Amino acid sequence: MKRPTLEAVAARAGVSRATVSRVVNGSDTVNPDIRTAVLRAVKELGYVPNPAARSLVTQRTGSIGLVVSEPPARVFSDDPFFSQVIRTVCLELETADRQAVLMMPSSPDGQARVERYVAGGHVDGVILLSLHGADPLPAALLRTGVPVVSHGRPVSTARPPYCDADNVGGARAAVQHLLDRGRRRIATISGPPDMSAGLDRLAGYREILSGTGRRSLAAIGDFTRESGAAAMAQLLEDDPGLDAVFAASDLMATGALYALRRAGRRVPDDVAVVGFDDIDAARFTDPPLTTVRQPIAEVARTIVRMVLDGADDTTPVIFPVELIVRDST
Template sequence: MNSQPTLDEVARVAGVSRATASRAINGGSRVSASARAAVDEAVRTLGYVPNPAARSLVTRRTDSVAVIVPEPDERVFSDPFFARTLRGVDRMLAAADLQLVLLLATRGAEGARTMRYLSHRHVDGAVVASHHRNDGLADHLSAIGLPCVFVGRPWSPDRVTYVDVDNVAGGREATRVLIDRGCQRIGTIAGPADMTAAVDRLHGWHEAMRAADLPTDAVAIGDFTEAGGEEAARELLERHPDLDGIAVASDLMAAGALKVLADSGRRVPDDVAVVGYDDLGVAERTSPLLTTVRQPIVEMAERATRLLLEQMDGSAPPGAMRVIIPPSVIRRDSA
């Protein structure tokens, strides 16, 4: 059986030193065009297969990209937002022959370990999704100079590139659906106040309500989960039993709200109309089917990854960029 050709053989056939052959094969600099051509020809002739570890030592590239999600694993594996984010990122990385590494950067010791991992440059770049006000990711990634793009507006928007849907407009349009239907007592279930998407959607609700000269006191806070939506809906109906419309900041929370409305004997949409936010599959499985605002998360994740790859290969323009995608209302039975 013939043994695999070695780097020494490649160098001998190419007529260069072993160090020059290594740099030429692994993408290093300081190699003349003639030497690189000779090494390439030797590699083809001998059928030499480069060592990925050696390539990493020369180029300081890991050929991997992190998807950072500062959420507990039970939420990551139950919320369709994350599945579609990963799908969009992985599709782009596969085309670039790069590996996806999932990092769940929750607070405390695990979050600190993730920060160390990123500081040691075990990945070539990062896509961040579902970040919180105090997770420090935008500041940390900017400080260490790791190429990164956020899916969703970060709390430090001038420091890093991000792709987002216009959540203020989305919250406004969701509320207008209820106003145009003739609802007069409209409440909202907002998301956590430490997340920009939740803050922006609530801001849009306030804008639409003020423009229609309607009261803005019926607000409950959820956590973007179905259970959180149930709890917030119960609170909202206890405080405001006369509600005839609810704008909910996520479809999972809206699914929880629909359960509470059904349990209380309120018909949807006859007694209370409901509009959700996301359109990531949940809205097509509720009863009744949920009117919602579409968040094109796969498209957002793909565009974020494309921007990241441009940063990594040096073709991105200098400075932080932002890409804002307009929302759209998907009308179904609940409103």
């Protein structure tokens, strides 16, 4: 009733353990006849290698850690952007015959767990998602010597290699588009100031506006829909005459649309709205949302490749983004 071992397969095929190991691991220095005999024995016994025994000697596990660092208060992880990244990373890892171990440390205690877990050699590499500035985790993980790659430019002092979309360029394109549409008073709902996606998109916004000599008007959000709605309300209070807003994420943009509706403003007639990400929902809002599309899948795939390659090439990879014009502008 026990699971068959290499030994059992070897006995059945009439060869040694070493040969079975060779066949199972696809070595090409095995006589074809012996190989087929071994494969038959494997099939007959339903042999599956014991991963623990294997990784005990190979020092590798075939798993990659996917760490989503999000404070407990934030429900940011409901952002479809996240699901898409996680899904793509997962699929890409499966292509490479690896598994994703999902970790969502939501407390210092959880972070310590992740650190121990990685230091313990549970995973061959780590992908960091949604890094925040003060997060001590990247530094700790880099110290373990395990390959670490960040999704998005890290803001912390520890700088793992990363891959990101062109956040600054995307924000520039969004704001320029609003200017081209003749908007004069353009506000922004920025992301959290401890995340590069927040900072960079704000920087792009400021850059374009300052080029035209206009004042900037910003309210800070945290990428959630709720914060988008609150920020929009705040902006309307600060400057009732605004006629456009650039939200640093689609989720916040949908919150802004909600707040504008409640305030009785028409979109785009009174206020034009641009988002960022191009999540699925952006096509179904009222009105459909103009937004900056980032190549989520490509970034995710690149990150997987980077971490599987050992994360030794530390030059960042930045993907271009694309403005998708719909009816909200």
